[in-house]
Amino acid sequence: PKPSKAESPTPPQRRSSTSSGCSTGSSGGQSPASRHGSTSSKCSTDHGHGPRHGRSSQRVVVDEAGEVLATVSLNPRAWQGTRLSKQAELYSRWRPLSVTVHLQSTCAATSAGAIAVYWTPDPDDHMSKAGPVNIQKALSHPTSRLFQVWQTGSLQIPTNVTQRWLFLEGTESEDMEHGTFRVVCAAPYSGTGSVSVLISVAYRYILEGADVKDTGGSEPGEAIQARYPDLFTTSVSDFFSGAKLVMKYKSGGEAAGFPHADPAAFYKIDPAASIEYYDKEEKLQKCEYFVVVVDYTNSDGDRVLAPVVSEAYAKAYLKKPDKGYLIDYTKAGPWSVPDQPYFNPVTESLTLELRAPRRTNANKALSDQMGRLVLDREPLGGSFVELPELPNI
Structure with a gap:
């Protein structure tokens, strides 16, 4: 210092x-x-x-x-x-x-x-x-x-x-x-x-x-962790003037960094972990879903996570990153359990309908011709064998 x-x-x-x-x-x-x-x-x-x-x-x-x-x-x-x-x-x-x-x-x-x-x-x-x-x-x-x-x-x-x-x-x-x-x-x-x-x-x-410094990114779909342990929910002064909740790792410091966070996905905390926050009535509520804050990083250049109340809010934030989907700050929450939990990425699944290409008349005629083709008998080892027809692929 x-x-x-x-x-x-x-x-x-x-x-x-x-x-x-x-x-x-x-x-x-x-x-x-x-x-x-x-x-x-x-x-x-x-x-x-x-x-x-x-x-x-x-x-x-x-x-x-x-x-x-x-x-x-x-x-x-x-x-x-x-x-x-x-x-x-x-x-x-x-x-x-x-x-x-x-x-x-x-x-x-x-x-x-x-x-x-x-x-x-x-x-x-x-x-x-x-x-x-x-x-x-x-x-x-x-x-x-x-x-x-x-x-x-x-x-x-x-x-x-x-x-x-x-x-x-x-x-x-x-x-x-x-x-x-x-x-x-x-x-x-x-x-x-x-x-x-x-x-x-x-x-x-x-x-x-x-504190091993990261030299590369993680593969898509992998669970992520914060750079430092001892996480909890609170606010930071330079993030919407301290009005919204964000994940931090120490009192009075900056937001916790997630080096491998993917802004194209939102995250769900590991089922074995627990993170809580205080609502407007100062009652403890569980945090389950988190989004990657858009256009904001800490001093290490890492992206940060902010909790949301539901999966629907997380999906809505991905489509339109508005601060209205984030949770209002009341007071700092308790420490996370464990101190450095995993966050699993959630991506919306896409249903792909695969259909075989339509068979044309020319392809059908060629297939029929090959099916009728019979190879001539050839001597193999002093005896004659009849080779089967070519398979119709």
């Missing part, structure tokens, strides 16, 4: 420093992978020039204490260029089991200056441009520490084993980030030259939910 304009930090460079291991378990018919290891980033400050960090070595002038030196994302996909990021590309959701941040300085013990580090469970935590209020805010969090610029130390970030799953990519930080970790300048460096502080993160994550 992009930092706020008020902070304007450059993301620190991330490099994989140790190999990661893997242990497997089972959940929902899939094998989640547990990744553990450590990655590191470096934050350096120059006297009179402020911090310098990141691959571009961008300089930010620090005139007073309270300047934000770094904001580090704990989302595995944010650690670009590391093995963890590559592994995370194969999955759709994650959950932290343990996270520890280590800070190691390169300056002498006689150097003056201080940094404040903190973590907050709020992924949308913001700070002002600079000033003492930032230091007070940073150190007011329970998970925070104040380090002299020459000190080495660690910060244990709280995790909860029963924590909900987080998505590895999306548009809402609250669905992707495990809080916010930030480094703030508590006292400017008073020496000459530059000071580097190595920030290492020792982690143990669980990655789950295969």
Whole structure:
């Protein structure tokens, strides 16, 4: 996620420093992978020039204490260029089991200056441009520490084993980030030259939910699935201004994508699955039929499905895609069962009447002539046999 304009930090460079291991378990018919290891980033400050960090070595002038030196994302996909990021590309959701941040300085013990580090469970935590209020805010969090610029130390970030799953990519930080970790300048460096502080993160994550990118389409008539699990019925703001129901896969995000959806067909949910919605009286109703929304895709370029009340409405939408055939939004429905159900295509059957071509007189005469044809006897192996007449085809 992009930092706020008020902070304007450059993301620190991330490099994989140790190999990661893997242990497997089972959940929902899939094998989640547990990744553990450590990655590191470096934050350096120059006297009179402020911090310098990141691959571009961008300089930010620090005139007073309270300047934000770094904001580090704990989302595995944010650690670009590391093995963890590559592994995370194969999955759709994650959950932290343990996270520890280590800070190691390169300056002498006689150097003056201080940094404040903190973590907050709020992924949308913001700070002002600079000033003492930032230091007070940073150190007011329970998970925070104040380090002299020459000190080495660690910060244990709280995790909860029963924590909900987080998505590895999306548009809402609250669905992707495990809080916010930030480094703030508590006292400017008073020496000459530059000071580097190595920030290492020792982690143990669980990655789950295969996220294999589709490279082609499905065959006509095949059942389809959403790209991501955890479906439910609700609305999205850019789809008829949130007035109509559509299938989604997370709160506050975009509509669920169906890469193989065929706009020339409507779909019926698998008999073993269940999707429900709230009607105008806020009573739960079952969704059975779904249509492919015309002229609308999500940010992945996938088509989306919208529920309709009956098969007749689905057929009518195919002939004339009018929003009047879609269901009005009342409130978000419950999760689907299972979390990634199948949708079977429904196409109207066509009755074809096949008739044999009428037999002409010329064809009948030729057939009669061939039927009367008798082959002459020919010697076969020293004996004579009579071949039968040619079949009348």
